[in-house]
Amino acid sequence: MLLDFEKKGWCHFNNAKMDTAIELLIDEILEFSHYIFKRSVPELKSLREKSSYLSEIVAEFSIKDRTKVSYVYDAIKNLPSFHSLYAHPTLLNTCRTILNSRKILTLKDSVGIRIDLPRETQQLTNIHQEFHSFPYGLEGLVVWLPLTPVNEQNGTIKLFEGSNKELFEFSGDRLGINSLIGQNRFQEAQKLGKLHIGDEGQSPKIITAEVGEILIISATTLHASHPSEKQRFARLTCQFRVFNYSEEFFLWKSENYSFNEGLKQPIAGQELYNEFRDKRRL
Numbered sequence: 672m673l674l675d676f677e678k679k680g681w682c683h684f685n686n687a688k689m690d691t692a693i694e695l696l697i698d699e700i701l702e703f704s705h706y707i708f709k710r711s712v713p714e715l716k717s718l719r720e721k722s723s724y725l726s727e728i729v730a731e732f733s734i735k736d737r738t739k740v741s742y743v744y745d746a747i748k749n750l751p752s753f754h755s756l757y758a759h760p761t762l763l764n765t766c767r768t769i770l771n772s773r774k775i776l777t778l779k780d781s782v783g784i785r786i787d788l789p790r791e792t793q794q795l796t797n798i799h800q801e802f803h804s805f806p807y808g809l810e811g812l813v814v815w816l817p818l819t820p821v822n823e824q825n826g827t828i829k830l831f832e833g834s835n836k837e838l839f840e841f842s843g844d845r846l847g848i849n850s851l852i853g854q855n856r857f858q859e860a861q862k863l864g865k866l867h868i869g870d871e872g873q874s875p876k877i878i879t880a881e882v883g884e885i886l887i888i889s890a891t892t893l894h895a896s897h898p899s900e901k902q903r904f905a906r907l908t909c910q911f912r913v914f915n916y917s918e919e920f921f922l923w924k925s926e927n928y929s930f931n932e933g934l935k936q937p938i939a940g941q942e943l944y945n946e947f948r949d950k951r952r953l
């Protein structure tokens with residue numbers, strides 16, 4: 672797995688414990704969506720059956736009432752099973768091994784879910800390295816976890832294998848706290864992606880996977896959405912960003928802590944803290 676990751680910039684794994692966690696999430700999504708659409712969840716025997724059903728029913732629901740599907744989207748990020756999934760010890764340990772770091776970090780703001788519906792293309796991404804979600808440095812991972820079957824018909828992700836070897840020159844402000852995560856960074860990342868893939872004309876690997884298969888992708892691997900061809904299926908995929916907390920930026924950050932405005936006396940507090948810190952350093 673590690674060799675694969677280094678060579679291609681991504682690897683995949685599956686694990687029975689992860690299957691259980693994924694199934695809990697799918698169950699909760701099915702229950703909530705059926706509750707708001709006033710339907711009952713049919714008897715489904717296996718994780719695979721649930722996953723295929725989820726793909727069909729979400730597409731069907733979106734035709735009935737698109738707004739209600741947005742409620743489902745919003746709710747997923749608050750489901751306990753969603754949080755248990757990205758914080759799963761098996762998943763985190765795999766990430767630790769790949770990053771060769773005991774200190775890793777996931778942030779609530781950098782974990783997400785996609786619901787890609789037939790005919791909706793505005794959320795599809797063009798080729799990019801993950802500059803916009805890794806503001807501190809790209810020594811990190813994107814865990815890409817399908818809840819429904821992903822393939823050329825249903826929509827999926829495509830990866831430019833081996834592109835992880837090169838970090839493209841990014842003119843965005845790396846350490847500027849106010850522009851850490853933003854739309855402009857994403858636009859720039861996509862411009863760069865297009866430019867570099869144009870050089871090589873390499874064709875990407877279009878991922879085909881069933882539920883249970885988990886992709887771990889380097890933040891430096893060029894990737895893009897692959898749109899769906901079929902009209903009947905929705906694609907639900909989770910993407911969790913994992914940071915390496917041993918990275919230089921985080922070490923610097925933990926030494927140079929900035930008090931934020933939510934505090935009672937941020938300016939005075941910061942000054943006193945800096946004085947204390949500098950004395951201790953001497």
Ligand SMILES: O=C(O)CCC(=O)C(=O)O
Pocket residue numbers: 785795796801813827828894895896897908910
């Ligand atoms: O799932 C996709 O279509 C790709 C999304 C993406 O670029 C990302 O999560 O970083």
Ligand SMILES: [Fe+2]
Pocket residue numbers: 796799800801894
């Ligand atoms: Fe991305």
